[in-house]
Amino acid sequence: MPAFSPTFTLTPLMLRQLKVIDQTAGFLAAVETQAEWVEQLRHEARVRDALASLRIEGSTLSYEEAFELAEGKAAGALRPSEQEFVNYLRAFDAIDDLRGERDYHVRRADVQNLHRLLVDGVRGGQRFAGQLRREEVSVGDRHADEVVVHHQPPHWGAVEEQLDDLMAWTEAVKEYPKRAKVLAGAPDDWVHPCIVAGIAQHRLVWIHPFVDGNGRTARLLSTLLLYQRGYDFKYLFDLSSYYDKNRDAYYENLRDVDRTGDYTRWLMYFLGGLSMQMFVVRQKALQAAKGLAHGDTADRDEP
Numbered sequence: 424m425p426a427f428s429p430t431f432t433l434t435p436l437m438l439r440q441l442k443v444i445d446q447t448a449g450f451l452a453a454v455e456t457q458a459e460w461v462e463q464l465r466h467e468a469r470v471r472d473a474l475a476s477l478r479i480e481g482s483t484l485s486y487e488e489a490f491e492l493a494e495g496k497a498a499g500a501l502r503p504s505e506q507e508f509v510n511y512l513r514a515f516d517a518i519d520d521l522r523g524e525r526d527y528h529v530r531r532a533d534v535q536n537l538h539r540l541l542v543d544g545v546r547g548g549q550r551f552a553g554q555l556r557r558e559e560v561s562v563g564d565r566h567a568d569e570v571v572v573h574h575q576p577p578h579w580g581a582v583e584e585q586l587d588d589l590m591a592w593t594e595a596v597k598e599y600p601k602r603a604k605v606l607a608g609a610p611d612d613w614v615h616p617c618i619v620a621g622i623a624q625h626r627l628v629w630i631h632p633f634v635d636g637n638g639r640t641a642r643l644l645s646t647l648l649l650y651q652r653g654y655d656f657k658y659l660f661d662l663s664s665y666y667d668k669n670r671d672a673y674y675e676n677l678r679d680v681d682r683t684g685d686y687t688r689w690l691m692y693f694l695g696g697l698s699m700q701m702f703v704v705r706q707k708a709l710q711a712a713k714g715l716a717h718g719d720t721a722d723r724d725e726p
């Protein structure tokens with residue numbers, strides 16, 4: 424196993440959350456829905472996800488402006504907030520190419536490329552877009568004239584190795600051995616793709632490999648890993664809006680890992696958001712499926 428080996432406990436709540444997620448993944452793969460409906464919902468989910476991810480970091484772009492930009496209706500030079508949004512959609516397009524490509528080894532270079540796409544011409548891009556930081560940084564909040572530091576990322580000289588260790592871990596836990604080998608005593612290092620995505624999101628922010636744009640890159644890396652491992656859910660989910668609705672809870676659960684070194688609490692939060700998204704998506708997909716009455720509903724075992 425790689426040097427990075429995260430600690431977490433698979434709780435009963437997490438098992439229920441994963442059950443909802445996996446049931447929805449299977450349902451969406453099997454159900455026949457109107458292509459027009461899927462495309463419309465996919466477009467709306469992607470716009471909401473991109474906008475919410477940027478709003479977490481202070482963007483003031485409105486939903487109306489975001490949808491106009493997504494439809495190519497912007498006139499003239501783009502404001503920084505508009506360019507950030509356009510960049511996010513371009514980065515989404517880039518990770519689409521890895522949908523279902525399980526054999527592809529996601530590497531440090533892919534993370535750097537995501538960062539380059541996200542910060543091109545906007546905040547974070549003026550200082551070495553796509554390049555690992557070569558300076559010390561602190562993560563904190565400003566209160567009046569005082570900065571409260573919440574996390575001191577590793578020295579810049581360790582960033583490359585830390586990032587490589589993270590990506591090596593995501594690969595090492597991707598495949599599971601045959602049942603006969605496990606019964607014979609072979610190690611079983613497989614970790615559920617949704618847990619991998621959640622851990623990778625926190626770890627990238629913890630490493631803080633870039634001077635700016637780490638949160639955006641981490642959230643998109645999480646989505647990339649889900650896509651690659653077959654958990655794209657027809658692109659109908661929007662996890663960043665879950666974070667944006669309660670930013671305090673989002674940051675508090677991330678910081679809990681910083682304090683304790685244990686991912687359990689963060690994963691319950693992360694999987695809770697994803698399972699809630701899946702519950703909603705499943706209801707909508709079932710109602711839109713061909714041959715089903717508009718009022719039909721799916722299993723209501725809400726997570």
